[in-house]
Amino acid sequence: MLTLVMFFVATCGFALLWALIYWIERSRGAQ
Amino acid sequence: MNTWILPLLILGLALVIAWPLSRYMQWVFDSQSQSPLLRRWNHWLELGLGRSDSSIPVTWAGYCCSMLVFNYGMFVLVFAVLSFQDYLPLNADKKVGLEPTLAFNTAISFVTNTNLQHYSGEAALSYLSQLSLMWLQFVSAATGLAVLVAVARAMSGAKSMGDFYRDVATASFLILLPLSFVVALCLAVSGVPMTLSGAAEATTLEGATQTIARGPVAAFVAIKQLGTNGGGFFGPNSTHPLENPTYWTNIISNFCILVLPMACVWMFGRITGRVRHSHVVVCVMGLLLVSFVAYAVLCEQQSTQALANLPVSASSNLEGKELRFGASAGPLWAVSTTSTSNGSVNAMHDSLNPLTSIAPLTGMWLNVEFGGIGVGMLNMFLFIVLSVFLAGMMVGRTPEYLARKIDSHEIKLALLTILTHPAFILGGTALFAATSWGRETLSNPGSHGLTQIVYEFSSAAANNGSGFEGLGDNTPPWNIATGLVMLFARFIPIIAPLAIAGSLSSKRATPEGAGTFRTDSWMFGVILLGTVLIVGALLFLPLAVLGPIAEQLQAAQ
Numbered sequence: 234m235l236t237l238v239m240f241f242v243a244t245c246g247f248a249l250l251w252a253l254i255y256w257i258e259r260s261r262g263a264q
Numbered sequence: 265m266n267t268w269i270l271p272l273l274i275l276g277l278a279l280v281i282a283w284p285l286s287r288y289m290q291w292v293f294d295s296q297s298q299s300p301l302l303r304r305w306n307h308w309l310e311l312g313l314g315r316s317d318s319s320i321p322v323t324w325a326g327y328c329c330s331m332l333v334f335n336y337g338m339f340v341l342v343f344a345v346l347s348f349q350d351y352l353p354l355n356a357d358k359k360v361g362l363e364p365t366l367a368f369n370t371a372i373s374f375v376t377n378t379n380l381q382h383y384s385g386e387a388a389l390s391y392l393s394q395l396s397l398m399w400l401q402f403v404s405a406a407t408g409l410a411v412l413v414a415v416a417r418a419m420s421g422a423k424s425m426g427d428f429y430r431d432v433a434t435a436s437f438l439i440l441l442p443l444s445f446v447v448a449l450c451l452a453v454s455g456v457p458m459t460l461s462g463a464a465e466a467t468t469l470e471g472a473t474q475t476i477a478r479g480p481v482a483a484f485v486a487i488k489q490l491g492t493n494g495g496g497f498f499g500p501n502s503t504h505p506l507e508n509p510t511y512w513t514n515i516i517s518n519f520c521i522l523v524l525p526m527a528c529v530w531m532f533g534r535i536t537g538r539v540r541h542s543h544v545v546v547c548v549m550g551l552l553l554v555s556f557v558a559y560a561v562l563c564e565q566q567s568t569q570a571l572a573n574l575p576v577s578a579s580s581n582l583e584g585k586e587l588r589f590g591a592s593a594g595p596l597w598a599v600s601t602t603s604t605s606n607g608s609v610n611a612m613h614d615s616l617n618p619l620t621s622i623a624p625l626t627g628m629w630l631n632v633e634f635g636g637i638g639v640g641m642l643n644m645f646l647f648i649v650l651s652v653f654l655a656g657m658m659v660g661r662t663p664e665y666l667a668r669k670i671d672s673h674e675i676k677l678a679l680l681t682i683l684t685h686p687a688f689i690l691g692g693t694a695l696f697a698a699t700s701w702g703r704e705t706l707s708n709p710g711s712h713g714l715t716q717i718v719y720e721f722s723s724a725a726a727n728n729g730s731g732f733e734g735l736g737d738n739t740p741p742w743n744i745a746t747g748l749v750m751l752f753a754r755f756i757p758i759i760a761p762l763a764i765a766g767s768l769s770s771k772r773a774t775p776e777g778a779g780t781f782r783t784d785s786w787m788f789g790v791i792l793l794g795t796v797l798i799v800g801a802l803l804f805l806p807l808a809v810l811g812p813i814a815e816q817l818q819a820a821q
Contacts, residue, residue, distance in 0.1 A: 235364040236347050239364045243371075243372060246751045246752070247336045253756070254328045254759060254763075255325070257677065
């Protein structure tokens with residue numbers, strides 16, 4: 234169970250980084 | 265005088281070899297090269313990767329997404345291997361799967377090129393796990409190099425960032441693999457084991473039976489050093505006599521720590537067509553590195569307080585040193601490994617004199633004195649953008665870098681990214697110093713204990729991986745916290761330079777005129793050095809005072 238939790242935590246971390254790319258892209262486009 | 269021979273030899277040798285190596289690196293990444301070898305390599309890549317049309321331009325976001333997907337895939341694979349190694353082959357010594365938070369920490373640690381190890385490899389990992397970590401040591405280093413090449417391409421005016429998978433394959437197969445093969449061969453000849461047999465049984469002089477761990481150590485150590493990885497096959501890392509047996513293996517290893525990060529800076533200059541600019545950057549980085557080495561070697565000339573009343577008190581600080589390498593090898597390696605984001609150790613950093621320990625800490629706080637493979641220059645790229653902006657503001661001109669005008673978008677990205685580094689270190693230290701998560705894992709009270717916590721977070725945030733030791737860091741809070749810090753501290757400083765380069769490359773190039781602030785002048789070097797020291801180091805001064813400096817003052821009383 235804890236293995237799945239840690240896998241989920243890492244997946245969320247990568248998802249946040251993926252969101253950062255799109256946030257930067259949008260903030261550039263908004264200028 | 266003898267004290268300085270080893271530092272001069274290693275630093276000089278690395279500089280001399282890095283220059284032609286940078287030429288080779290530029291050559292292999294040149295997709296337009298007419299060399300028969302490279303044309304055949306590019307043909308194989310097209311066959312292997314299934315991409316025949318390289319004319320479609322790749323944006324920075326596309327390049328970033330490919331990089332993240334690839335790294336996530338690596339994490340999933342290695343996390344599974346570490347968690348279920350007891351069900352997998354190449355497990356001669358019947359090792360069980362890692363505890364989940366430790367598997368998370370270890371997989372993230374190697375994916376991010378950090379190699380922070382909260383375990384002893386010879387005791388906890390099967391050979392398949394060790395080999396999967398060795399594979400990560402190649403591809404994580406290749407990731408950093410690929411991103412630097414993409415940024416350099418964009419700054420040179422290329423329409424496309426390139427293909428991430430093609431760059432990673434080129435970095436792995438044409439740079440890291442051949443170099444690692446040569447270094448592994450030198451290490452194996454010097455006595456480092458290279459075998460897939462299980463642990464050896466030996467009978468000691470007293471008649472007892474001793475189990476001696478071994479494995480594919482030479483191959484592991486070669487890429488560990490060349491790829492600024494630092495994760496050891498054995499728990500004691502390069503202090504272990506089977507990882508670093510002799511004076512010569514120590515020289516080879518320390519040389520390998522420095523050579524590729526140095527070559528990366530010149531490679532950036534060659535790809536962008538601004539070699540004089542890269543000379544200035546190398547000078548700034550080199551000045552910082554040499555200063556820290558000299559400072560650390562001098563500070564370690566004094567004996568530790570623990571030996572104050574013993575007959576050896578007149579010697580240098582011999583505590584925690586491997587004497588087969590010589591007296592200056594410990595502080596030289598400590599600075600080399602922390603300045604280049606490597607993280608391997610050949611001496612106990614916990615045993616350095618308090619003032620000496622400021623040198624490796626500052627190496628990780630700045631993270632630009634050549635830095636990790638690829639990412640060291642990327643970190644410096646952020647400081648360069650900031651320096652150009654500050655210089656432009658001082659003289660009232662629009663800041664330009666490599667003929668592209670810098671505006672608020674790039675400055676915000678650079679500054680925010682630079683500030684995430686201290687935020688991870690200071691925030692993490694505050695949290696763990698204030699709670700039982702950190703306090704109950706310390707082996708020393710007071711200032712030294714604080715330094716242990718600071719060092720661990722600095723090592724994670726700089727993707728360094730070295731340990732101050734003395735800290736009981738294999739606990740769920742440490743594993744999770746440092747795992748998350750490593751993840752974000754690795755990829756935010758990779759994403760931001762790609763975004764800045766992508767943004768700058770989309771602007772029209774402005775020809776340099778008399779009013780352009782030149783980035784290949786000594787004045788730029790001074791401003792860059794000042795920016796790195798003021799923005800990068802001053803934020804950490806309170807921690808240095810509360811930790812190592814306070815400890816030194818207490819010891820002197």
